[in-house]
Amino acid sequence: PESWKKAVRPNTKAFFGETIANPKNDVLDIAAVAKVAHDHGVPLIVDNTVATPFLIRPIEHGADVVVHSATKFLSGHGNAVVGAIVDAGKFDYAQYPDRFKNFNQPDPSYHGLVYAQALGVGSAFGANLAYIFKIRLTLLRDIGAAVAPFNAWLLAQGLETLSLRIERHVDNAKAVATWLESHPQVEKVNYASLASSPWNALAKKYCPRGSGSVLSFEIKGGVEAGKKFIEALNIFSHVANIGDVRSLAIHPASTTHSQLTPAEQLQAGVTPGLVRLSLGIENIADIKSDLEKAFAAAK
Structure with missing residues (x-):
């Protein structure tokens, strides 16, 4: 404050x-x-x-x-x-x-x-x-920011399954965050529901069910490791979007923030090995398997 x-x-x-x-x-x-x-x-x-x-x-x-x-x-x-x-x-x-x-x-x-x-x-x-x-x-x-009728219908359809989807999103995110925290190729995991997070107390206060399914981690090896990791994923889609039933991943330093200088990237909170994941609702074993293959490729 x-x-x-x-x-x-x-x-x-x-x-x-x-x-x-x-x-x-x-x-x-x-x-x-x-x-x-x-x-x-x-x-x-x-x-x-x-x-x-x-x-x-x-x-x-x-x-x-x-x-x-x-x-x-x-x-x-x-x-x-x-x-x-x-x-x-x-x-x-x-x-x-x-x-x-x-x-x-x-x-x-x-x-x-x-x-x-x-x-x-x-x-x-x-x-x-x-x-x-x-x-x-x-x-x-x-x-003129009016939603198209068909998009409004798609939103209405999506809202019907919101609670079911978010429960699965969060379950997968918690499992992946915990798994990443002990992975030898990971330096840091950013997920508030982890006890190690500086935001954990606020997460317990405001979102006791879980802190969503968008998390990030720092992969050892910097930019090159981050790029190799992303390119080796199969289940995860390489896109800048979040919040899809499909799992999504991106390496900001080589994509969304690539036009910035290294100093500007750091000022924006983007470190060389930062990888962002938006966990979908796939089977957790499939998600972990895909991530493990990507880690192997990033060595």
Whole structure:
């Protein structure tokens, strides 16, 4: 929380963080950060993509807005481009008219509507709808970020099996993380549900079922070992996506972050041997067998 306090500036409009961070599985102290945000008169917006509502329900811990890349675990099969915004309706923008002018000044495109007054706390609707109506009435109109009907249907189908899938995702992730921790070619494993993780206490507090299925580890041998490891995988797909029923893997230093200098990669948290895994729902024996073959190729 202290680092968040130090980061506040006069023009700060919101705090933003991931409930479970990709790729190192850091866990956000939602309640503590929410208190700092509210003490400074700004909302806390969190990305709950990796955790999903099955593992963490951020609004219950003080978050004001929750966003999801529903392309990932919510739809579950990597076949639909969908995003979601969930507003808790708790933050009162009318209390800070100078900071949130778009909510407190007339909107000429809607006949002078003042969102914080007409749709906020104490409005005739009986709920604080200022934020979500602002999103729908202006940003959706101006940007056109509307989900395609078929993608919406795919998301609805995916939600029906969310709990079943996440349970299997997490079981596989826990098994792989524990196995990797004792592997001779692994220097470090980043997974909050491990007792060795610096984030384990927060994981127990916010996601006792498990800290998701996106984890990373440092393979001995640096960049070359990481590339050989990825190229030798068969069950795992080599893609930049996460949250698929299929297991996915990537070596950021040679792919997504390859245009950065080594110093810039380190600044972004990408070390030479960092490998990210998004564990799917395959049989755990098959997953471990595929990983072991890749380790053999990376020697």
